[in-house]
Structure formats: structure tokens, C-alpha cells
Amino acid sequence: MSLDKPYTDMPGTTVFDTDQMRRGYWLNQFCVSLMKAENRERFKANERAYLDEWQMSEEQKLAVLARDLNKCVELGGNIYFLARIGATDGKSFQYMAASMTGMTQEEYANMMKGGGRSIEGNRSRKEKPRG
Amino acid sequence: MAKITAGIFTSHVPAIGAALDLGKSTDSYWQPVFAGYEPTKAWLREREHRPDVVFLVYNDHATAFSLDFIPTFAIGCADQFKPADEGWGARPVPVVQGHPLLATHIAQSVIQDDFDLTVVNKMDVDHGLTVPMSLMFGQPEAWPCRVIPLAVNVVLYPPPSGRRCYQLGRAIRKAVESYEEDLNVHIWGTGGMSHQLHGPRAGLINKEWDNAFLDKLINDPEGASKVDHLEYMREAGAEGIELVMWLVARGALDPAPAHVTRRFYHVPASNTAVGHLVLENAR
Numbered sequence: 236m237s238l239d240k241p242y243t244d245m246p247g248t249t250v251f252d253t254d255q256m257r258r259g260y261w262l263n264q265f266c267v268s269l270m271k272a273e274n275r276e277r278f279k280a281n282e283r284a285y286l287d288e289w290q291m292s293e294e295q296k297l298a299v300l301a302r303d304l305n306k307c308v309e310l311g312g313n314i315y316f317l318a319r320i321g322a323t324d325g326k327s328f329q330y331m332a333a334s335m336t337g338m339t340q341e342e343y344a345n346m347m348k349g350g351g352r353s354i355e356g357n358r359s360r361k362e363k364p365r366g
Numbered sequence: 367m368a369k370i371t372a373g374i375f376t377s378h379v380p381a382i383g384a385a386l387d388l389g390k391s392t393d394s395y396w397q398p399v400f401a402g403y404e405p406t407k408a409w410l411r412e413r414e415h416r417p418d419v420v421f422l423v424y425n426d427h428a429t430a431f432s433l434d435f436i437p438t439f440a441i442g443c444a445d446q447f448k449p450a451d452e453g454w455g456a457r458p459v460p461v462v463q464g465h466p467l468l469a470t471h472i473a474q475s476v477i478q479d480d481f482d483l484t485v486v487n488k489m490d491v492d493h494g495l496t497v498p499m500s501l502m503f504g505q506p507e508a509w510p511c512r513v514i515p516l517a518v519n520v521v522l523y524p525p526p527s528g529r530r531c532y533q534l535g536r537a538i539r540k541a542v543e544s545y546e547e548d549l550n551v552h553i554w555g556t557g558g559m560s561h562q563l564h565g566p567r568a569g570l571i572n573k574e575w576d577n578a579f580l581d582k583l584i585n586d587p588e589g590a591s592k593v594d595h596l597e598y599m600r601e602a603g604a605e606g607i608e609l610v611m612w613l614v615a616r617g618a619l620d621p622a623p624a625h626v627t628r629r630f631y632h633v634p635a636s637n638t639a640v641g642h643l644v645l646e647n648a649r
Contacts, residue, residue: 242600247568253523264432272455308564314564315521327636328380332568332637336566351633352562
């Protein structure tokens with residue numbers, strides 16, 4: 236019997252469950268390595284060479300090089316781990332969050348000042364009007 | 367005997383720590399956040415309210431625990447815990463002093479009460495623990511009390527249920543109150559409130575749900591303990607599931623709190639809704 240996953244209908248959301256964990260193990264462990272200053276330096280000096288030291292898929296490596304965080308999440312990355320890439324780049328968490336929404340950082344920051352993204356229409360894909 | 371006198375609940379947004387560390391706490395963006403904690407800071411400065419030990423429930427954000435080991439509940443029994451380098455250098459805050467005697471007493475007691483904690487004797491602590499300390503105590507040379515960290519997994523789904531957290535809180539209270547030394551012990555629950563940090567739904571905030579949750583946590587903790595994972599994620603954002611940790615603290619308090627000493631809610635702090643409560647047990 237397969238596991239029940241009642242959380243897959245939430246729009247724009249990927250729950251980091253045990254399937255995602257298996258998919259993303261090396262991608263996330265690469266991110267952990269960036270907590271050491273010497274590794275951050277080595278990564279910045281030659282990103283591709285540093286990524287090639289890890290047993291990541293080619294798709295995962297390309298997603299990191301492109302800083303495509305939505306793709307990284309899809310391929311098993313978890314946001315708390317992926318945050319190390321942003322920290323290495325000197326980017327704020329809000330910059331990273333904005334990059335996943337298709338908004339500029341300024342648009343995103345203004346949305347947050349205005350009370351954040353509304354829950355209405357965002358609980359489930361079933362809730363969204365079709366069209 | 368040791369006694370749990372109060373519970374403090376708060377969000378632990380990393381940007382709050384950064385704002386304080388970089389001297390931005392009086393900026394117009396951050397001022398309302400820090401102002402919301404001033405009454406609690408004043409209350410904590412009164413001798414009778416100052417804790418000897420804080421039992422601090424938080425989550426590690428892929429800092430001490432990578433994907434190699436993912437304990438559901440991990441109790442810190444070390445003498446001290448260093449602030450972690452989370453990728454931009456460690457926060458300039460004091461080293462956290464533990465309380466190994468009380469921590470191991472609690473571990474032994476609650477494991478015998480059927481809660482299978484992981485015992486940790488070496489661990490760095492990240493913003494999940496240090497930001498609440500900064501919010502309550504400001505920027506002292508040394509923290510004014512000892513701390514027992516309880517790291518709860520909320521990174522890998524599923525975290526423990528709210529129900530399990532609540533029951534653990536009750537067992538922790540029983541353990542603390544069987545410790546012979548006279549100690550004023552606080553229990554703090556941290557994380558939340560509504561926020562989502564990943565994907566196209568990032569930035570989600572649900573004020574109505576958050577405030578209903580605060581009401582329920584104060585007045586109907588049994589009911590709050592039955593909120594399921596799916597409701598947290600759907601209504602309060604995928605990362606809003608951190609709120610299960612508040613139930614550990616709530617479980618260690620009186621079912622009807624003697625005093626609701628502080629209640630505060632503010633949006634936003636970076637990506638997150640900030641919620642804060644102080645609840646006191648009957649003396």
C-alpha cells in the first residue's frame with residue numbers, strides 16, 4: 236500500500252517528505268558543505284568543478300548553476316539547505332524567496348509589507364477558478 | 367523543587383537577529399517588531415520573573431543536523447552550545463550555557479515516560495534558538511540564565527504531531543517538577559507563525575488563522591493540540607508547520623493559564639508573521 240499524500244494539491248508548494256529527501260540527498264548535502272568558509276571559497280572559485288565532487292544528477296547541478304531554486308526544490312532540495320547557496324552569494328532570504336515567485340525583490344517586499352500573499356485561492360489547486 | 371512558572375512563545379525569524387546584530391532595530395521597518403517585545407523584556411527584568419533555566423523548544427535549520435541524522439526530538443545535555451555559522455558567520459551573541467544536570471534528569475524521566483528522545487552532548491545552535499534569546503534579553507555580554515535546548519524536526523515531513531508535542535510538554539513538566547533544587551524554569555515554544563519560504567506560494571500569510579490559533583492555544587490547548595499537519599501547511603504555509611513546537615511549551619503549562627501576560631502579533635518580519643505570547647502558571 237502506498238503512503239497517503241493529502242498535501243500534493245497545495246499550489247506552488249512542494250512538501251519535503253521522505254521521497255523528496257531521497258531524491259535530494261546529495262544536493263542538500265552539497266548545500267551543507269557551504270557552511271564552511273573554505274568550501275564557500277572553493278565553490279565560488281569554480282562552481283562546476285566543486286559541484287562535480289558531489290554525486291548529484293546533471294539536472295541538479297545545472298539547476299544550482301542557474302540558481303533556479305524552484306527547479307532545485309522539484310529535484311529534492313529543501314529550502315533550509317538551499318538557503319546556504321544564497322548566503323554564499325551574499326543574497327538575503329527574501330531575495331531567494333522572491334526569485335521563486337516570479338516577482339522582483341521589490342515587488343515581493345511590497346507584497347509582504349501589504350500583509351503577505353493572501354490565503355484566498357491558495358489553499359488548494361481545486362479552490363482556484365479554472366480559466 | 368524546580369517549577370515551571372511561565373511559557374513564552376515567539377517566532378524566530380533569522381532576519382530579526384540580523385536586524386539586531388546590524389544595528390537596524392530602530393529602523394521604521396523593524397521598530398514595531400522590537401517594540402512588541404518591550405513589555406516582555408521589562409517583565410523579565412523583574413527578579414521574580416527572571417528564569418534560572420529556560421527549556422527552549424526550537425528547530426534546527428539544517429545546521430547541527432544535516433540529512434545524515436534527523437532526530438525527531440533531540441535534547442541538549444551539554445555544558446554549553448556555541449552559536450552556529452549558518453553560512454554568513456556566527457551571530458555575535460554569547461555562548462549559550464546549558465544545564466546538564468537538569469537536562470539529563472529530564473531526559474531520563476521522559477524517556478521512562480515513553481518519549482524516545484535523542485540525547486545530544488555536542489551541538490551548535492542556530493537562529494532558531496538565538497533569535498528568541500535576543501528578543502527577550504537584548505544584547506547582553508552573557509545570557510542571564512541557563513538554557514536546555516530541545517531541537518524538534520520540522521524540516522523533514524512528517525514532524526511529530528501537535529498532539530505528541532503537547533503530551534511531551536506534559537511529561538517535561540512532570541520531570542522538571544520532580545527535580546529537587548529550587549529553580550524557576552521557563553518553557554519557550556518558538557517558530558511560526560504563518561509563513562512559506564519556498565516555491566511560487568512563498569510569502570503566504572494568514573492573519574485570521576494565526577489569531578484563531580493564538581486564541582485556541584490560550585483557551586483550548588487540547589483543541590489546539592488536535593490541529594493536524596495538513597491544516598498547518600494549507601492554512602499557515604508549508605513552513606508554518608513549525609507551530610507544532612508551540613504545543614510542547616503549552617503542554618507544560620496549566621490548562622487554563624493564570625495570566626495572559628503578553629499577546630502580540632505583527633506582519634511582516636521579512637517573509638513571516640510574528641506571533642508572541644507570555645502565559646503564566648499559577649504560583
